[in-house]
Amino acid sequence: MAEISQEQVERAIKTTCATVLRNEHYFSDLDGLAGDGDFGTSLATGFRVIDKEWDQIDKTDIGAMLLKISMLVSKHVGGSSGPIWGTGFMKGAMLTRGKTAISLQDLADMLGSAIEGIQARGGAKLGDKTLLDALIPVHEVLKAHAAGDQDPGATLRDAADAADKAIDETRSLVAHRGRASQVGERSSGTPDPGIVAIATILQDWCKDRGIARTPKAAEVAKATA
């Protein structure tokens, strides 16, 4: 069974910090199309702290590390994203206590638990035009590969495809949750910045692992250029 090492998880988080910091302004610009324009800054404020405190973060095992990251995200990511993203990392931490390697099935279970936690916290469901519209199809990809070929590279590529596809599939929807819901119809025709962030993070993970993949949505192409 293919294992994902703690080192690979650490590398994925470091890559995520770089993705978020590089796109601070772009993600806020996207949020400004229908929301209050704070998403990029909110996310970057938290991930900048993670990046700065990286060497001090407890790395005894994956669970300890994710727990610390969930606390930093909850504390420092602003707006509505802090509790949402913090809950996601917290759920992942709870399932990896004491582990220094995880299987694809573990990763699928972590994301499934994160999705449940985020739904409980924010009340959103599939089709509400939130980051769940990216996370739920990515979860399906993880489950399928965990039960099938167990190839981490193919899993990552298909996960990036699923999140990328979610951008265009939800573009015409009207947001029902989060700040974008307050402007109602104005959100139709604009991408959800949370979905773009997830797709961009996965595309950068592909790049970091040398997995060739061309982004489909214009936003991902721009955010990873």
Ligand SMILES: [Mg+2]
């Ligand atoms: Mg906002």
